[in-house]
Amino acid sequence: MRVAMIGTGYVGLVSGTCFSEFGHTVICVDKNPDRISALQRGEIPIFEPGLEDLVDRNVKAGRLSFTQDIKAAVDGADAVFIAVGTPSRRGDGEADLSYVYAAAKEIAQAMNGFTLVVTKSTVPVGTGREVERIIRETRPDADFEVASNPEFLREGAAIEDFMRPDRVVCGAQSERSREILRNLYRPLYLNETPILFTELETAELIKYAANAFLAMKITFINEVADLCERVKVNVQDVARGIGLDGRIGSKFLHAGPGYGGSCFPKDTLALVATGRKYQAPLRIIETVIDINDRRKRHMADKIIGACGDSVAGKTVAVLGLTFKPETDDMRDSPSLDIVPTLQAAGATVRAYDPEGIPEAKKLLKDVVWCSDAYDAANGADALAILTEWNQFRALDLRRLKTLLKQPLMVDLRNIYKPAEMQQAGFTYHSIGRPVVAPKASG
Template identity: 60%
Template structure:
């Protein structure tokens, strides 16, 4: 079986490499020749732990090829995955499907009879049916199967998620598509991975509903953190206790500055927009979107108020990526918080282990540093925004000595009272009573 992967962004590259690891012949296609040249040279174009090793091994063994030639690739492929971007559309928040339709048109012109076309990108309900009709109109009388196969990859652990998923969701409209996907994912059967075979529409809704629910959990615990701060509670104790309830679960109950990344923000907006369009308003998720945006602004306000109160003029920001173990800055809280700090007159020094290349062009005026310690040097305030391992065991006495001020905003609750003992830092966390100067 030959697989074509259209798109070498986050989903396409991880999926293509992992399918090659399963033993299939995989050709990854991208229109950007610069990206293909880098991949052909063995250079991974995204930061994802473990991906580089798999890419090099499968390319060396001849199972993984990169090209800009979509027509030739598709003409020889048995299964064609579409893994292009579906960003939020300006104005209404709906998913922008122009890249999906463009890829579908090119595939229709080149595919062989009996091909299985799989949309792996996150798309609103009804998209697979639309694409199926579009291809059928372009190639009347040519047999093909349409499949929806949404991904559930977490950035920073995407390789593990692909190779050892909780489940595989497959939406189909015929038996041939279902059979092909069972063959594609056959290596997972050895691990008894559940495969949910359902309709095209159900698969599309499952993806959005799953991400919306997880985003809701993040927003919920952030509001609990606000309540804890007003009442002297501790959000970490609350989260631990409610997370022990099997009906709730402990994941995504970590208070912070709001969610970001390539999925949650755009998917919640698109899910809410779909609800409005279908006259089935998803009001809970609409509130999640609103609260999350407010959350980012409120974090910036906390820092600004402390700076004004203490006469500080500079801030060190540790962590720009939306989460650790990725260089992805899409919708990262840092992209909202830093400009607000700058607008308030604060000079910003920043460090991130992987995200500087992506972030530097979109954050003008920031002074970029080679280490966390260089970033805090001379800063009146330090703000920990991303919980990279490199920031989990900082020498806080050294941090205090390097800073011109003594304010530490730990917006990920990385540290404890014991960690701050004897540092002289004025410590601010999220949803915990530990606020004030630790001697």
């Protein structure tokens, strides 16, 4: 089948590339000439494991191409996906749909023959109907239908999620649309992937409800972690104990500094805004948002407390800046709250991230940027782990101890075992677990 993907951001580029890997002919469109030129040269604008090789293979096979010409891409396409950004609107938290609606108008002007227009972007309930109205108003003669196909891609594991998803959700209005979507996802039938067909509005709401629920699980275990610290028990044991319950499950029960990224922060805000619009307030999600915002700031206080309640004139080494590992995404990362708070309290911050430094430099000021974890630790009074990159999981603790002014680690991702850190001679603070100090000698 022939596919046009409007938008070459994270969702559009990954989805378009994966559809081409399925054997479809895909043209990805973007208005940014620099981005298109870079993609045509084989330069990938985002960090996502495996994506560069997948793009290269499908470009060489003639199934994947990039252009600024939306008319050339849409003309004759069986399906046109809208995969543009829907950032939070300032002031009210609602999703900014201006890019979606602009894309709908341009698609309408370029269509030729029956076209299925599919919203891949995360959009509030009712957006598909508005897209339909815009296209109909722009091209009264157009032969088309609108569908919804929300993405459920985890940054750092997006290709695996697209190729082997838990489910595919499709909001479609006719058998004709459903058949096109079945053909697009036909390779997944071999793996017996559940493909759920729903109404447009149902598919739109499923995406928001799923992300809000996962954000709620994260926030729940973070609050339990605070209680664990007070009663001196291990939150990881608590999480394991409740996660083994099939009704709860173990995923997203990892205590940490709060959620961030491109999805959870904006999607929870948008869902709350939708609830208010329809006079069905989502008070649990409102509370989740508030707790998560406060938690990020509290994590800086935790580091300051570990340093004797003051970091004035001290140096803190920070490992990890992105909101999660295997991505260069800095959007709503806890580091954006933690680092400035430490600096405001008088600390010098030496920071390292395997992939996030170029983006972090745009958002964080007066940071000493380092070449690796040991460079960051050199001469620091404390070391804080903010992101659980694999290379931070097996640090040379003896070497770290010689580089730090004092053997003090604050692990906001619980990637080390307290007993191991105690044996190595560290004072070790983590999330939802008792603080350990070096064993007394003799």
